[in-house]
Each structure stands twice: as structure tokens, then as C-alpha cells.
Amino acid sequence: MAISIAIVVVAWVVYMIIKKFYPQAVLLIAGMVLLFAACLLGHTPIMEGKQSCGSDFFDIFNTISVLLSSRVAGLGLTIMSIAGFAKYMEHIGASKSLFTLVALPIKHIKSPYILLVFSFFISQFLVVFIPSHAGLGLLLMVMLYPILIRSGVSKLSALGVIGCAQYMDVGPGSGNAILAANICGLEPSVYFVNHQLPIFFITTLILGITHFFVQKWWDKKEGFCGHEYLTEITEQDENCPPLVYAVLPIIPMILILGFSPIFYSKIKMDVVTAMFLSTFISMVFEYVRSKDFRSVLKSLQYLYDGMGKSFATVVSLIVAGEVFAAGLTKIGAVDILTSSVQNLGFGIHSLIILFCIVIAGCAFLMGSGNAAFFSFAALAPKIAAVMHIDVITLVLPMQIMTSFGRVVSPITAAIVAIAGVADVSPVQVVKRTAIPMAVAALVNVVFIFINL
Known part of the structure; x- marks a missing residue:
């Protein structure tokens, strides 16, 4: 009975998200339905100890309260501070300065x-400091795309590379990476340097070579002529701030990594502190440039606007996903799933690859890496415990594969945005990203076998 209810609810969730219903509401309602079913079926108590209200029915709603309060105070504040800082960098134009400086040699x-x-x-260097697929994609369209087109690169080849700009969510500024680090019980900087960076570095080198041959092959197949898309577009934004502003988006990374266990620092610098400190340093730069104290003080609102938007979109999605995961756990679906796959005789390698394929498929259907990963990441510790492996052994490849699924989805916000700017179909763009992401998936599988 329990597994039947779980299957129906999960199928409803997938259907509703594919139909573009508000995912936070879908996951939250699904989680509450599963918790209510667990309550009726007499499964384990919804909440235990001091957290419980004393009533399983009210504990269904108390689950939301407990998860929301814990996430907002910890992981949620981290993600919101990053989003707020990114919004402030966008407001003062520091992201443009960083790109202008980096793009000069090309x-x-x-x-x-x-x-x-x-x-x-270059896009992979920038993704560490601009942790937004759509934001980085549009920035590249404004400043890199004209350079590529003028140099004789085909429109679709340029879009294929720009579409892959954030093919992997990396760095202490990525919401997915922070959640993964949190689940694994690691500092975001340690997770990035010790676990993400090796596979990111190798995969990026391989994908650079892959793009060379894949985009050339597609151009030849589609009969591209070098002069076909040449156009006159301004190469540099006249409103771009001084190039010294390029250092501002990098400051949080310097602080987070510099004051971390990686360098055996006695000073501890968490992500939230680094973001607020970097923001105030940026405000000093703004005052020196504008000499308008009132305007500089008012600009801090952009930080809070970014934090508020992040709460409404990202943190709420994490909590909704965790309520959904709690429902699946309490009704016993996770136990049934893990015992079933074990009885099928699959080895650990096959199981991890299976979970990676499932979550990549969800990211493809949802058009969002965050929605897919936030929905299922909370299940990873329990699944890893049943499989007798470290949590990071499961979480890392799942987190990486989620990004691959997003990059080949024609409904991903970044893909739709860059396709719209270039006036082409998103399907044409994902044709150019599909083969590189297939190669990246194979590299990820190799790392799974190496690390086990």
C-alpha cells in the first residue's frame, strides 16, 4: 500500500513539474500527502522528541516549520548571502569588469x-565567481558572443560553448555545491578544492578539446560559411566600470579559501561573513568612484533584494524538497527502493550510475539543476548508508550529473535566454551541447569507478 501511494505521488510530482507548475508548491503538497499517508498507515512517528507537537497530524506542518527554521539559519543564509552579493556585483558592474579583463587575450x-x-x-574560470547559469550566459552573450561572431565563429558554435558555460556547478558560490557540502558534512571550500576541483579541471580540459571537434563537425555538416553571420556589434559596454572592479567578485573566493582548513588557517571565515565583508569593501570602491555617499548607502538594497529573491526561489525549493524527501522516508518508500535495488543484484558502481542517470533525467525534464538536486539530495545519506558507502561517494557524482542534464534541456532558462538573444531555437542550441555533455557524463562515470 505504502509503495503504491509513493509511486502515484512521485508520478504526480514529475507530471506537474514537467507541466511547469510551481515546483515549491508541488513538492510541498506531495511531501505533506506522503506524511499524512504515513500517519494514517501507522508508520514511524512523523517527529520524535522535543521537536514533536505531541500530535502526528500537527507534526506534518511542524516538519515544515522545523526544516524552514534550520535551513534559513544555516544553509539558507549562506545561499542568500551569495545571491545578494552577486546582485550587488551586477549592480555596480563588477562582473562586466571581470569579464572584460579576462576576455582581452582572446x-x-x-x-x-x-x-x-x-x-x-574563460567561461569555466568565470563560473567560479559568477554562480548563475543564466546570468553568466547572458553576460557572455553581451561581451563574448560579438567577438566570436566577428572572428568567423558560427552562431550555433558560439551558442554551444556559451550554453555549456556552467556545465558543472562548482565553487563555494554554487547553491548545489553548498547543499552537497552540507549533506556531506564538509566546509564548502574543502568540498570544492578536495573533491570538485580534480574532476572539474580534467573534465574541462577534455571538453575544451571536444568542443573543438564537435562544433567544427556540426558546422561542416550544416554547411556553415565563415562570413555568414558576420555582424557589427559593439564589443565593449560604454558603461563598464574601471577594470580595477574586476578584483571585487574574486574577493569572497580569496577570503573563503585563504581562511580555511585547506591552508591550516587559525582564522575561520564562513561564506556569509566573506560575502558581507566583500560587499562593504565593494561599497568603499563605489564611494571612491562616485563620491555620492547617499547613493552608495542606497545601493546596499540590491544586496537585500538579491537575498530576498534567493529565499523565494532557492531556499524555499530546498525546504520543499526536504519535506518531499521526509515524506518518502516516513512512508517507507526509500527503504523499499534501496532494498529492491540491492535484491536486483546490482553492484555499487551500477547503483550510483543509476541514481546519476535518474537525477540527470529529472534535471533535463525540469530544465533546472537546482530543482532536481534539491528534490532528491536529502535522500542521499540514507541511501549511502544502506549501500555502505561514504555520502560524498554518492552525492558528488549526482551533483555533477545534475548540471549535465540541465545543459541539454531546451527549457533551461539559460538556454532559452541565449537562444532568444541570438534568435535561434533552443533545440538548435542543445544539439550543440549534447555531445560535449555526453563526454562529460562518461568522464564522471570513470571517476565513479576510480573513487570506489
């Missing part, structure tokens, strides 16, 4: 396909 590269490779590497 203007001197003559071969269009070598230029594509260098452009891809």
Missing part, C-alpha cells in the same frame, strides 16, 4: 575553433 586569436576553446576555458 581578441588576438585568429583561428575560430581555437578561439572557441579559449572562450570555453
Whole structure:
């Protein structure tokens, strides 16, 4: 009975999200339905100890309260501070300055396909400091896309590289990476440097080479002529702030990594502190440039606007996903699932790959890496315990594979946005990202076998 209810609810969740219903509400309602079913079926108490209200029915709603309060105070505040800082960097134009500085060398590269490779590497450097797929994609469309087109790169080849700009959520500024680190009980900086960076570095090198051959092959297949898309577009935004502003988006990374266990620092610097400190340093830069004290003080509102938007979109999704996961756990669906896959005789490698494929498929259908990962990440510790492996052994490949599924989805916000700017179909863009992401998935599988 329990597993039948779980299957129906999960199928309803997938259907509703594919139909673009508000995912937070869908996951929250699904979780509450599962908790209510667990209550009726007499499964384990919804909540135990001091957290319980003393009533299983009221504990269904108390679950939301407990998860919300714990997440907002910890992981949620971290993610909101990052989003607020990113919004402030966008407001003062520091992200544009960083890109302008980094992009200077590529203007001197003559071969269009070598230029594509260098452009891809630059986008992967920037993703550590601009942790938004859509935001980075649009920035690249404004400042890199015209350079590529003028250099004889085809429109779709340029979009293929830009679409892969955040093919992996990496760094202490990524919401997915922070959640994964939190689940694994690691500092975000440690998770990034010790676990993400090795696979990110190797995969990026391989994908750079892959883009060279794949985009060249597609251009030849589609009969691209070098002069076809040449156009006159302004290369640099006249409103771009001084290049010294390029250092501002990097300051949080310097603080987080510099004052971390990686360098055996006696000073501890968490992400929230680093973001607020970096914001106030940026405000000093703004005052020196504008000499308008009132305007600089008012600009802090952009930080809080970014934090508020992040709460409404990201933190709420994490909590909704955790309520959904709690429902699946309390009704016994997770226990049934893990015992069933074990009885099928699959080895640990096969099981991890299976979970990675499932979560990548969800990201593809949802068009969102966050929605897919936040929905299922909370289940990872229990599944890892049943499989007798470290949580990170399961979480890391799942978190990485989620990004791959998003990049090949024609309904992903970033893909739709860059396709709209270039006036092409999103389907044409994902045709150019599909083969590189298939290669990236194979590299991820290799790392799974190496690390087990």
C-alpha cells in the first residue's frame, strides 16, 4: 500500500513539474500527502522528541516549520548571502569588469575553433565567481558572443560553448555545491578544492578539446560559411566600470579559501561573513568612484533584494524538497527502493550510475539543476548508508550529473535566454551541447569507478 501511494505521488510530482507548475508548491503538497499517508498507515512517528507537537497530524506542518527554521539559519543564509552579493556585483558592474579583463587575450586569436576553446576555458574560470547559469550566459552573450561572431565563429558554435558555460556547478558560490557540502558534512571550500576541483579541471580540459571537434563537425555538416553571420556589434559596454572592479567578485573566493582548513588557517571565515565583508569593501570602491555617499548607502538594497529573491526561489525549493524527501522516508518508500535495488543484484558502481542517470533525467525534464538536486539530495545519506558507502561517494557524482542534464534541456532558462538573444531555437542550441555533455557524463562515470 505504502509503495503504491509513493509511486502515484512521485508520478504526480514529475507530471506537474514537467507541466511547469510551481515546483515549491508541488513538492510541498506531495511531501505533506506522503506524511499524512504515513500517519494514517501507522508508520514511524512523523517527529520524535522535543521537536514533536505531541500530535502526528500537527507534526506534518511542524516538519515544515522545523526544516524552514534550520535551513534559513544555516544553509539558507549562506545561499542568500551569495545571491545578494552577486546582485550587488551586477549592480555596480563588477562582473562586466571581470569579464572584460579576462576576455582581452582572446581578441588576438585568429583561428575560430581555437578561439572557441579559449572562450570555453574563460567561461569555466568565470563560473567560479559568477554562480548563475543564466546570468553568466547572458553576460557572455553581451561581451563574448560579438567577438566570436566577428572572428568567423558560427552562431550555433558560439551558442554551444556559451550554453555549456556552467556545465558543472562548482565553487563555494554554487547553491548545489553548498547543499552537497552540507549533506556531506564538509566546509564548502574543502568540498570544492578536495573533491570538485580534480574532476572539474580534467573534465574541462577534455571538453575544451571536444568542443573543438564537435562544433567544427556540426558546422561542416550544416554547411556553415565563415562570413555568414558576420555582424557589427559593439564589443565593449560604454558603461563598464574601471577594470580595477574586476578584483571585487574574486574577493569572497580569496577570503573563503585563504581562511580555511585547506591552508591550516587559525582564522575561520564562513561564506556569509566573506560575502558581507566583500560587499562593504565593494561599497568603499563605489564611494571612491562616485563620491555620492547617499547613493552608495542606497545601493546596499540590491544586496537585500538579491537575498530576498534567493529565499523565494532557492531556499524555499530546498525546504520543499526536504519535506518531499521526509515524506518518502516516513512512508517507507526509500527503504523499499534501496532494498529492491540491492535484491536486483546490482553492484555499487551500477547503483550510483543509476541514481546519476535518474537525477540527470529529472534535471533535463525540469530544465533546472537546482530543482532536481534539491528534490532528491536529502535522500542521499540514507541511501549511502544502506549501500555502505561514504555520502560524498554518492552525492558528488549526482551533483555533477545534475548540471549535465540541465545543459541539454531546451527549457533551461539559460538556454532559452541565449537562444532568444541570438534568435535561434533552443533545440538548435542543445544539439550543440549534447555531445560535449555526453563526454562529460562518461568522464564522471570513470571517476565513479576510480573513487570506489
